[in-house]
Amino acid sequence: MEERIKLSVLLDLYGELLTEKQRDIMNLYYNDDLSLSEISEITSTSRQAVHDIIKRCNKLMIQYEEKLHLMEAKIRIEEIKKDILKKIDLLSIQDDDNIKILSELKKYISDSI
Amino acid sequence: MEERIKLSVLLDLYGELLTEKQRDIMNLYYNDDLSLSEISEITSTSRQAVHDIIKRCNKLMIQYEEKLHLMEAKIRIEEIKKDILKKIDLLSIQDDDNIKILSELKKYISDSI
Numbered sequence: 231m232e233e234r235i236k237l238s239v240l241l242d243l244y245g246e247l248l249t250e251k252q253r254d255i256m257n258l259y260y261n262d263d264l265s266l267s268e269i270s271e272i273t274s275t276s277r278q279a280v281h282d283i284i285k286r287c288n289k290l291m292i293q294y295e296e297k298l299h300l301m302e303a304k305i306r307i308e309e310i311k312k313d314i315l316k317k318i319d320l321l322s323i324q325d326d327d328n329i330k331i332l333s334e335l336k337k338y339i340s341d342s343i
Numbered sequence: 344m345e346e347r348i349k350l351s352v353l354l355d356l357y358g359e360l361l362t363e364k365q366r367d368i369m370n371l372y373y374n375d376d377l378s379l380s381e382i383s384e385i386t387s388t389s390r391q392a393v394h395d396i397i398k399r400c401n402k403l404m405i406q407y408e409e410k411l412h413l414m415e416a417k418i419r420i421e422e423i424k425k426d427i428l429k430k431i432d433l434l435s436i437q438d439d440d441n442i443k444i445l446s447e448l449k450k451y452i453s454d455s456i
Contacts, residue, residue, distance in 0.1 A: 247407075247411070298357075298360070298411075298413075300411075314427075314452060317447065317448045317451065320444050321441050321445070323434075323436075328434050328435065331434050334430065335427065335431065338426065343423060
């Protein structure tokens with residue numbers, strides 16, 4: 231996974247463990263795609279401090295992932311979901327009742343997992 | 344959920360975020376069911392310190408759950424799993440190929456989720 235995308239996913243998973251200021255700066259950087267200078271202006275924080283906060287939070291979130299493995303679990307559950315849907319498609323079902331049940335089942339899996 | 348069981352589940356989910364000493368004491372208390380005095384002796388820590396560590400870690404883990412909701416997600420995914428298996432059982436399937444696919448699918452869901 232590309233580093234920037236990975237850190238954006240980690241921010242989504244662990245952002246709540248950061249302080250409000252850290253989270254704001256990380257969101258501006260990873261989700262709103264602003265430059266360090268723009269974030270510096272918006273948050274009235276020096277460019278150097280913004281840089282340091284991003285660097286520190288990247289490290290923090292990677293440490294959280296090493297301990298809790300939430301991103302790993304998220305990727306795993308996505309694969310399980312795909313596998314289940316693929317296995318369901320192996321069934322050859324003709325009658326209307328079963329077709330209806332299967333279609334509801336697939337919708338439930340797609341929406342809930 | 345009973346408080347002690349809840350804290351044992353939280354320890355399983357967030358234990359890695361505690362220090363090694365905190366985690367050891369919490370495991371002795373919640374998983375090995377030892378008394379404060381027994382833990383005090385084993386870990387060469389005063390009974391009062393053991394008590395304080397357990398109290399502080401309980402609070403910490405409840406705060407982590409308020410932020411990351413891992414226990415909530417765990418309970419939710421268990422319910423989804425049950426729902427999927429229940430919906431699969433609504434299918435009325437007679438032919439051998441489909442029965443085999445369904446049985447493999449159910450095993451896969453039971454083992455992987």
